Amino acid sequence: MQSTATKVEQYLDEVSEDKSAAFKKLYAVVKKNIPKGFKACISYGMIGFVVPHALYPKGYNCDPKLPLPFVSIASQKNFIAFYHMGIYANPDLYKWFVNEYPKHCKGKLDIGKSCIRFKKMDDIPYALMSELMSKITAQEWIASYEATFLKGKK
Numbered sequence: 001m002q003s004t005a006t007k008v009e010q011y012l013d014e015v016s017e018d019k020s021a022a023f024k025k026l027y028a029v030v031k032k033n034i035p036k037g038f039k040a041c042i043s044y045g046m047i048g049f050v051v052p053h054a055l056y057p058k059g060y061n062c063d064p065k066l067p068l069p070f071v072s073i074a075s076q077k078n079f080i081a082f083y084h085m086g087i088y089a090n091p092d093l094y095k096w097f098v099n100e101y102p103k104h105c106k107g108k109l110d111i112g113k114s115c116i117r118f119k120k121m122d123d124i125p126y127a128l129m130s131e132l133m134s135k136i137t138a139q140e141w142i143a144s145y146e147a148t149f150l151k152g153k154k
Contacts, residue, residue, distance in 0.1 A: 002045030003074075011047050015075045022121035023075055026082065026129065030071060033130045037138025038070055046074035046081075051138050061150060070141050071133070079110075080118040082129070086136045088114035089148040097132060104128040 005011035008027075015023045027047060031040060038049040043066070050067035053059055060066040072083040087094045101109045104125035110117040118124045136144070 003042070004045070005042055008040050008042065008047055011042060019075050019080055019121060022118070022124055023073070023080055025126060026080065026118075026124060027073055029126050029130050030073065030133055033133035034071065035134065035137040039067070041067070043067070043069055043072060046072045046083075048072040051142060055138060056142050068142065068145060070136075070138075076117075078119060080121070080124070082116040082118065083114050084116070084132065085114050086141060086144065087111075087116075087132075089144045090136075093132075093135060096135075097128075100128055100131075101125065 003011050003014055005014055012020075012024055012027065030049060034049055037051065037055055039052045040047065040049055042048065043050055048069055049071040050069050052067050056068050058064060058068075060068050069083075070085050072081075074081040074083070087097055098109060098111070104127060105123050107120060107123045110119065
């Protein structure tokens, strides 16, 4: 479900009551722990943390008019979706996260290539998410993005 919100605050206000507290807490954890250089905005109809054009003028290779995406949070019908492109691009980070998750949660990890789905609002591992957010700086993400996704396109 893509939101039509144009501002982060508007998106936060639109989150359904059953997910609102958990969603806002997850957003606050990301915002507090993400390294400097990333900017919160609406990206692809959800809250995104991106590398702005001021830091990375090339933008996103799929659409250079857009800033380089890094993390997104979306409220879906049955879960909160958390997208972390660093997990997708970095096998070591992915492995670390998968190994750490059971230490923080009772439930099974529901993860795709970059999407982590939280179906139980009481089972979101905020401390782990905080640690995950601090693992990659904007400059490291740019380097990883270029090495992983722009191979042969330079």
